[in-house]
Amino acid sequence: xxxxxxxxxxxxxxxxxxxxxxxxxxxxxxxxxxxxxxxxxxxxxxxxxxxxxxxxxxxxxxxxxxxxxxxxxxxxxxxxxxxxxxxxxxxxxxxxxx
Numbered sequence: 001x002x003x004x005x006x007x008x009x010x011x012x013x014x015x016x017x018x019x020x021x022x023x024x025x026x027x028x029x030x031x032x033x034x035x036x037x038x039x040x041x042x043x044x045x046x047x048x049x050x051x052x053x054x055x056x057x058x059x060x061x062x063x064x065x066x067x068x069x070x071x072x073x074x075x076x077x078x079x080x081x082x083x084x085x086x087x088x089x090x091x092x093x094x095x096x097x098x
């Protein structure tokens with residue numbers, strides 16, 4: 001999973017997830033943002049990952065599992081889970097928002 005990173009847009013009513021590829025010190029977007037709960041972001045990401053044969057099945061599983069963990073953590077945000085806490089807990093992901 002090291003050559004790919006998940007990028008999250010942490011919002012009050014939605015969370016967006018996108019995939020980036022790491023190339024040297026740069027990151028290149030691989031997917032658009034998928035927003036949950038507006039749509040099933042996990043399923044949309046899965047379909048997109050399945051369409052990319054260069055991403056291995058084991059990387060797909062790791063990325064989707066990480067997505068699930070972050071979305072579940074975001075759902076706890078009504079308990080005042082902060083963006084800072086998300087960054088600390090999921091240090092291998094990128095976060096933006098408030």
